[in-house]
Amino acid sequence: MLLEAKNVSFRYAKKDEFILEHFNLEVRAGERVALVGPSGCGKTTLAKILAGYLRPSSGEVLVNGRALPSRGFCPVQMIHQHPELSVNPRHKMAKILAEGWTPDADTLRALGIESAWLSRWPNELSGGELQRFCIARALAPQTKFLICDEISAMLDVITQAQIWELLLNIAAKRNLGLLVVTHNMALAERVCERMVRCDDGA
Amino acid sequence: MFKENRLLHANMPNTRVRIVLYISAAAIYLVGVFIWGAVLPASSYAVNYADKFIPPGAQFLFGTDFMGRDMFFRCVKGLSNSLVIGLAASLISSVIGLLLGVSSAVIGGKFDKFVLMCVDCCMGLPHLVLLILISFTLGRGATGVLFAVALTHWPELTRLVRAEVLQLRNTQYVQVAYRMGKTRLNVAREHILPHVLPVYIVGLVLLFPHAIMHESAVTFLGFGLPAETPAIGVILSEAMRHIATGKWWLALFPGLMLIAAVLLFDVIGENLKKLLNPESGQE
Amino acid sequence: MNELEKATSPVLEVQDLQIAFSMYRRGLRKTNLRVISSLSLSVRQGEILAVVGSSGSGKSLLAHAILGILPPNASTAGSIRYNGEELTPALQRKYRGTEIALIPQSVDYLDPLMRVGAQVMGTRGSREQQRAAFDRYGLERRAARLFPFQLSGGMARRVLVSTAVLSPPKLIVADEPTPGLGIEMAMETLRHFREIADTGAGVLLITHDIDLALGIADRIAVFYAGTTVEIAPAADFKTGAEALRHPYSRAFIDALPQNAFRPIPGTQPYAGALPSGCLFADRCPLRSDACGGEIELRAVRGGEVRCVHAS
Numbered sequence: 036m037l038l039e040a041k042n043v044s045f046r047y048a049k050k051d052e053f054i055l056e057h058f059n060l061e062v063r064a065g066e067r068v069a070l071v072g073p074s075g076c077g078k079t080t081l082a083k084i085l086a087g088y089l090r091p092s093s094g095e096v097l098v099n100g101r102a103l104p105s106r107g108f109c110p111v112q113m114i115h116q117h118p119e120l121s122v123n124p125r126h127k128m129a130k131i132l133a134e135g136w137t138p139d140a141d142t143l144r145a146l147g148i149e150s151a152w153l154s155r156w157p158n159e160l161s162g163g164e165l166q167r168f169c170i171a172r173a174l175a176p177q178t179k180f181l182i183c184d185e186i187s188a189m190l191d192v193i194t195q196a197q198i199w200e201l202l203l204n205i206a207a208k209r210n211l212g213l214l215v216v217t218h219n220m221a222l223a224e225r226v227c228e229r230m231v232r233c234d235d236g237a
Numbered sequence: 238m239f240k241e242n243r244l245l246h247a248n249m250p251n252t253r254v255r256i257v258l259y260i261s262a263a264a265i266y267l268v269g270v271f272i273w274g275a276v277l278p279a280s281s282y283a284v285n286y287a288d289k290f291i292p293p294g295a296q297f298l299f300g301t302d303f304m305g306r307d308m309f310f311r312c313v314k315g316l317s318n319s320l321v322i323g324l325a326a327s328l329i330s331s332v333i334g335l336l337l338g339v340s341s342a343v344i345g346g347k348f349d350k351f352v353l354m355c356v357d358c359c360m361g362l363p364h365l366v367l368l369i370l371i372s373f374t375l376g377r378g379a380t381g382v383l384f385a386v387a388l389t390h391w392p393e394l395t396r397l398v399r400a401e402v403l404q405l406r407n408t409q410y411v412q413v414a415y416r417m418g419k420t421r422l423n424v425a426r427e428h429i430l431p432h433v434l435p436v437y438i439v440g441l442v443l444l445f446p447h448a449i450m451h452e453s454a455v456t457f458l459g460f461g462l463p464a465e466t467p468a469i470g471v472i473l474s475e476a477m478r479h480i481a482t483g484k485w486w487l488a489l490f491p492g493l494m495l496i497a498a499v500l501l502f503d504v505i506g507e508n509l510k511k512l513l514n515p516e517s518g519q520e
Numbered sequence: 521m522n523e524l525e526k527a528t529s530p531v532l533e534v535q536d537l538q539i540a541f542s543m544y545r546r547g548l549r550k551t552n553l554r555v556i557s558s559l560s561l562s563v564r565q566g567e568i569l570a571v572v573g574s575s576g577s578g579k580s581l582l583a584h585a586i587l588g589i590l591p592p593n594a595s596t597a598g599s600i601r602y603n604g605e606e607l608t609p610a611l612q613r614k615y616r617g618t619e620i621a622l623i624p625q626s627v628d629y630l631d632p633l634m635r636v637g638a639q640v641m642g643t644r645g646s647r648e649q650q651r652a653a654f655d656r657y658g659l660e661r662r663a664a665r666l667f668p669f670q671l672s673g674g675m676a677r678r679v680l681v682s683t684a685v686l687s688p689p690k691l692i693v694a695d696e697p698t699p700g701l702g703i704e705m706a707m708e709t710l711r712h713f714r715e716i717a718d719t720g721a722g723v724l725l726i727t728h729d730i731d732l733a734l735g736i737a738d739r740i741a742v743f744y745a746g747t748t749v750e751i752a753p754a755a756d757f758k759t760g761a762e763a764l765r766h767p768y769s770r771a772f773i774d775a776l777p778q779n780a781f782r783p784i785p786g787t788q789p790y791a792g793a794l795p796s797g798c799l800f801a802d803r804c805p806l807r808s809d810a811c812g813g814e815i816e817l818r819a820v821r822g823g824e825v826r827c828v829h830a831s
Contacts, residue, residue: 073704088412108418120409123428134427135417161787162575172417191574191728196775196783218703221731221778251542251550 036064036099038085038111038180038212043094045080054080057094060231062180062212067203069223070216072233078216079116081233082184085214086113098179112173116185118165122157128168129153136175146171146201163194170202180212188217199226256508263501267320270498274317282310282467290479293486300486303479312491314467316498322379322462323449326386330448331441334391338398339433342406343421352399356392364389368451369460382461386448394440401436405429435513443506446499453495469495529604530562531691531722532586536598539581539590539746552595555791556581556746557799559598560817560824563691563722568713570725570733570754572772573743574788579726580625582743583695586724587622588612602691618644621684623694627676630668636679637664645686653682657712681712692716692723698732710736730776734758739823742769745788745799752823765825768800798827 040060046053054077062068070078083089085096087103096103098110112135115121122131132138132153143150146167157165166186173181183202187195203226206213217223223230288305291297299308341352359367372385405411405428414424455461456470464471469491476487539556556578563569571579584590586600588609600607602615616622631639641650654664657678663671671679677697684692694713698706710725714736717723727733733740734757741751750766757763760779761770771784786803789795795802797812804811806829817826 087416106418106420109416112416113413115409115413117409121413123410125431126427134414134419159790161790163787172413175417189575189728191572191577192730192772192775193783194574194787196777196781197785199781200783219731219777221776225777225781251544253544253550 036179036210036212037097038062038214039097040081040085040091041095041097043081043084043091043096045077045084045089045092053092055084055091060085060214062214064179064212065207065210066229067206067213067215067227069227069230070214070233071218071220071223071230073218076233078233079184082113082182082214082216085180086111086182088113108175108177110177111180111182112175112178113182113184114166114169114173114186116188118162118169119157121169122165124157126157127153128155128157128160131157132168132172135172138171138174142171142174142205145205147197161194163190163198166190166194166198167201170198174205174209178211180214181206182214182216184216185218187222188219195222253512256512259508260505263505267498267501270313270494271317271320274314274320277310277314277317282306282314290484293490299490300484302475302484302487308472308487308490311467311472312469312494315469315472315491316494318462318466318468319449319452319470319495320498322383322386322452323445326383326448326452327390327441327444329383329387330390331394331437331444333387334394334440335398335433335437337391338395339402339425339429341395342399342402343425349399352395356395359389359392364451365454365458368455369458372455372460377460377463379462379466382452382455385455385461386451389451390444390447394437394444397436397440398433401433402429405432439506439510439513442502442509445506446502449495449502450499530564530601531603532561532563532724533601533604534559534561534582534586534598535601536560537582537585537600538597539578539585540595540597541591542593542595553792554746554794557794558747558817559743560748561741561751563724565690565720565722566717567739568717568723568725568737569751570727570737570740571743572727572730572733572740575728576745576788576791577743578746579728579743580695583622583693583724583726586612586693587616587620589622617642618687619690621689621692623680623684623692623697625696627668627671627680630676630679632668635665635667636671640664640679640683640686642683642686649686650682653686656685657682677709681709685712685716688719688721689716690721692721693726694723695726696728697725698727698729706732707735730757730772731778742766742772744768745794746791747799747826748817748824749800749827750823750825751817752825756823765820765823765830766800766827767804767806767829771803800827 038061040058043055043058044053045055058081060081070081072078080089084091087096087105087109103109103111148167148171152160152164160168187198190198205211213227215223215227283306285305288297288301289303291301293300297307297309299312301307302311337352341349367389368385371388372381375381375384411424411428414428419427452461453468453470453473456468457474459474461470462468472491473488476484476491479487537556537559538554540552540554542550543553544550559578559582561569561571571582573579581590585596586607588607590596602611602620605611630636637650640653641647650664651661654661659675659678659682663675663679668676680697692713697709710732713723713725725733725737734754737754739751740754740757742749750764750769752764752769757769757773761773764770764773774780774782775784784803789799789802798804798815801807801811808829810828815826815828817824820830
């Protein structure tokens with residue numbers, strides 16, 4: 036399994052400046068790659084392109100040599116910085132979780148999701164708890180790569196350490212490829228094997 | 238211990254209870270008038286030349302008119318008729334608004350521009366002129382008024398629903414749903430409709446008073462319901478002829494009943510809005 | 521307390537602050553939900569006090585309570601004193617924007633339809649003051665004519681800071697001023713705070729980024745589930761877990777990626793479901809029967825701590 040960004044450029048409209056230009060990146064199954072760089076260098080834009088939220092203005096994103104599917108379940112799933120924005124505030128947690136797949140009890144246990152949380156509303160859970168749900172939802176069997184966009188930047192350090200401990204265990208067990216977008220160099224060094232700077236892609 | 242007057246709050250029902258009370262009181266009055274008017278026998282407001290122009294009193298609560306008809310029952314029947322037309326017109330109008338608003342936001346592009354243009358056209362023209370034109374073209378009568386009111390009241394709701402759907406379409410959780418392989422239909426059902434529904438219901442309730450007012454206005458001007466139908470507009474129009482001779486009750490009571498109905502609908506709508514809005518919902 | 525600390529008087533003193541919200545639980549029943557149970561801290565002149573803690577520990581609410589901008593369904597108890605004077609709603613209105621300044625979390629707090637120069641001036645400032653503030657923070661003169669959406673993230677942040685320091689404030693409350701700024705910009709913003717503090721103002725810096733707090737603050741207050749669990753000199757946090765007094769602060773330091781990156785299990789208890797006694801007891805390695813009662817904040821080794829085991 037290989038996720039590739041080939042010569043990816045992006046701008047919102049023809050007359051705008053390029054946010055990304057000729058960016059190349061590869062993530063293999065089981066590999067943990069950090070994407071670091073100053074704010075405004077297009078890290079989140081690249082994450083969204085890799086997960087299929089945005090189409091690149093030129094260049095392509097390939098999974099095992101084939102273009103990302105534009106409909107159906109995307110094998111590259113993205114986890115966002117603000118979990119409270121990633122869930123519909125009018126749905127209960129069980130329904131939110133079911134949007135991705137029906138997780139087995141083992142996955143829920145591995146992520147530290149208590150069964151009582153399933154019948155709660157999103158505003159009754161903390162950011163760390165919601166982020167666990169967002170991760171669980173994205174871990175359907177079809178998922179091969181996870182893009183983690185500053186997923187712990189809004190959490191306190193203890194919850195951050197908890198989330199990464201869980202996520203790294205699951206990623207290792209399922210041989211997932213991780214792209215970790217972060218501004219925190221200490222975290223990038225802890226979590227990843229390889230680091231890509233946002234401005235070196237060209 | 239907390240800086241808040243506990244005693245005061247203990248005896249007063251909280252805002253949510255108060256809103257529910259307002260809404261039920263208003264709804265009881267309006268539904269009551271509607272049903273009473275619908276089952277009222279025509280004989281109760283029949284012509285009786287022996288009782289012409291009797292001022293309000295014990296026998297005739299709102300007095301009688303130049304044909305000796307009991308104004309109280311005529312008002313109830315008239316308001317009931319107005320409510321039926323208002324209800325039907327608002328329903329049609331709100332469905333148009335909902336469909337146009339959702340499709341405009343979902344389809345986008347040229348269609349969106351076209352819908353917005355229609356909205357601007359409709360809102361740019363004076364309401365009453367448009368109402369009279371449509372009603373006149375359709376041959377006046379109940380159908381004329383109904384369609385005139387229904388076809389002129391959708392633009393505001395269209396705009397509201399369109400804005401809501403547009404904002405929703407760009408939310409992160411809807412985007413996530415698409416990446417999880419959900420279809421447009423599924424997203425519309427699970428995420429968009431449940432969110433738009435409260436906006437729609439409040440919009441619908443706030444449409445009623447407009448619809449009723451405009452129905453009465455068109456009828457008053459002689460472009461709406463025929464003169465023999467008991468309708469508030471007709472009653473007021475007739476009353477104008479007798480007001481100079483001191484028959485004040487012919488205009489006062491029907492006018493008051495119309496205003497009461499309109500204000501009560503407004504009370505229901507505004508309170509529903511407060512209740513359904515998460516920001517003011519906790520106050 | 522050392523001699524220097526005794527000499528300078530506190531600009532802000534918060535004592536046993538409690539905040540509750542009246543909420544609809546189910547249907548028509550309304551209950552009072554206590555979200556902050558006991559917050560105490562003080563900010564002295566010329567000092568930066570950082571407040572750290574996880575989300576839901578009550579950090580932002582503290583800022584809003586000081587400025588008097590809590591939502592209408594909130595009620596408070598305890599005392600907030602400014603220069604020794606109890607902050608009443610009338611005083612909050614008087615000082616807000618002049619002596620007490622809020623640096624809000626995001627540019628969303630700016631009016632999108634107003635040029636930023638006019639916003640920075642506000643109703644009380646003059647054009648000269650606005651120009652001076654812009655010069656000081658490296659904003660060009662013409663930036664005053666821009667609208668908020670035309671600003672880059674860094675410029676917007678500097679505009680927010682200028683707004684706060686226009687008429688030299690005596691107390692600055694900065695609510696998460698750094699997320700999304702990038703490390704250089706964040707450090708620069710914090711250096712501005714240091715400068716302001718050095719002119720004699722007190723700065724209350726609310727952040728969840730403990731790295732930044734360590735770099736700039738004089739003292740750090742750790743919040744947990746709506747209580748202050750420890751207030752200690754920043755140096756103690758740099759020394760490491762063993763210099764700290766409360767088991768939660770130690771766990772906090774141990775969980776940093778540059779340290780052990782080792783989490784303790786469990787989650788912060790919810791407002792409305794708080795245990796009696798020590799709120800951290802269910803996650804604490806030192807838990808004993810003594811943790812069950814009411815626990816006061818007390819002075820230990822040049823700091824303050826809310827733990828019966830600290831020594």
